[in-house]
Amino acid sequence: MIELKNIHKSYASRDKVVEALAGVSLDIAQGEIFGIIGRSGAGKSTLIRMLNLLERPTSGSVLLHGQDITKISEAALRTLRHKIGMVFQHFNLLTSRTVLQNVAFPLRLAGMDKQARTERALALLELVGLQDHAYKYPRQLSGGQQQRVGIARALANEPELLLCDEATSALDPETTQSILNLVLDINRRFGITVVLITHSMDVIRSVCDRVAIIDNGRIAESGEVVEVFLHPQHATTLSLLSESGVDADGWKELIEGVPGRIVRLTYRGHSTARPLLSQASRDLDVNLSILQGQSAKSRIRPMGSWCWLWMPILRAMSHWRHFFGIIRSITRY
Numbered sequence: 001m002i003e004l005k006n007i008h009k010s011y012a013s014r015d016k017v018v019e020a021l022a023g024v025s026l027d028i029a030q031g032e033i034f035g036i037i038g039r040s041g042a043g044k045s046t047l048i049r050m051l052n053l054l055e056r057p058t059s060g061s062v063l064l065h066g067q068d069i070t071k072i073s074e075a076a077l078r079t080l081r082h083k084i085g086m087v088f089q090h091f092n093l094l095t096s097r098t099v100l101q102n103v104a105f106p107l108r109l110a111g112m113d114k115q116a117r118t119e120r121a122l123a124l125l126e127l128v129g130l131q132d133h134a135y136k137y138p139r140q141l142s143g144g145q146q147q148r149v150g151i152a153r154a155l156a157n158e159p160e161l162l163l164c165d166e167a168t169s170a171l172d173p174e175t176t177q178s179i180l181n182l183v184l185d186i187n188r189r190f191g192i193t194v195v196l197i198t199h200s201m202d203v204i205r206s207v208c209d210r211v212a213i214i215d216n217g218r219i220a221e222s223g224e225v226v227e228v229f230l231h232p233q234h235a236t237t238l239s240l241l242s243e244s245g246v247d248a249d250g251w252k253e254l255i256e257g258v259p260g261r262i263v264r265l266t267y268r269g270h271s272t273a274r275p276l277l278s279q280a281s282r283d284l285d286v287n288l289s290i291l292q293g294q295s296a297k298s299r300i301r302p303m304g305s306w307c308w309l310w311m312p313i314l315r316a317m318s319h320w321r322h323f324f325g326i327i328r329s330i331t332r333y
């Protein structure tokens with residue numbers, strides 16, 4: 001649905017040029033929730049703003065359904081933006097307008113008559129669970145409620161793409177989860193493609209199908225969330241994972257001084273809950289010891305597990321593969 005091709009973006013400030021994006025290429029599929037994560041200053045906001053051309057690339061192309069939107073007229077771009085909703089970190093609501101007026105605002109800009117836009121805004125408020133707050137002002141709502149208003153407003157023109165720019169960063173963990181559940185629900189019910197940027201791997205794990213890690217204006221790595229969590233490659237990914245409690249690099253210390261073979265097994269999906277290791281130990285007659293392991297959940301399904309095993313006697317790896325069948329990977333150290 002969206003293709004970014006070799007995007008560069010430079011900003012000239014008084015004494016130097018900052019290269020915010022240095023050759024970013026990405027594909028985002030229709031109907032998926034795509035997460036972009038990186039440290040502060042990595043280029044996330046610049047990147048997400050390329051998708052509706054709030055920022056224009058210095059070079060490179062942005063293709064939406066195959067059309068390069070950097071080349072379309074301003075009038076065509078205005079029409080296109082109606083089909084792209086955006087949710088902001090600090091909600092960006094009009095403080096002097098009621099909740100209902102805030103949600104109806106984009107409909108007014110699109111020329112819808114008053115009765116129709118009031119009906120649609122009320123339906124949207126019901127969708128986000130705020131039907132009883134229509135005539136309040138933003139200041140009378142909690143942060144989480146204000147973000148629900150922001151989401152209802154972003155959905156007003158029935159967008160096919162929803163951009164979430166740090167939409168949960170100003171919220172506490174419980175409210176964050178309820179907003180993420182709402183985003184997931186909207187994605188499932190209406191098939192809206194969602195691109196979200198965040199600092200948090202927990203946000204990525206909770207809702208995203210795929211993720212790109214951005215570092216210093218470049219894509220450090222990208223892929224299915226499960227794969228990136230189970231097989232992180234880049235130092236930034238490892239440190240972001242470690243901050244969210246996934247010590248994906250801890251095995252290096254474990255290996256030092258341990259005699260025998262060490263293998264790392266990863267498996268995913270429903271096999272996560274099966275007693276695979278004890279079964280394997282019995283059936284293959286090997287002794288093993290678990291040095292470290294973890295299992296985690298992504299979106300609504302179990303994401304998978306990994307563990308490092310110490311095995312004084314290690315049978316042929318092919319036996320293991322045959323035995324588990326569903327094992328994702330076996331790495332031998």
Ligand SMILES: Nc1ncnc2c1ncn2[C@@H]1O[C@H](COP(=O)(O)OP(=O)(O)OP(=O)(O)O)[C@@H](O)[C@H]1O
Nearest residue numbers: 011013018020038039040041042043044045046047
């Ligand atoms: N309008 C601008 N003028 C000059 N430099 C800019 C501008 N916008 C962004 N930058 C610079 O580009 C780089 C990337 O900024 P960007 O806001 O995209 O990062 P970010 O990953 O979203 O950071 P944060 O998580 O802190 O919001 C930074 O070095 C930033 O200072």
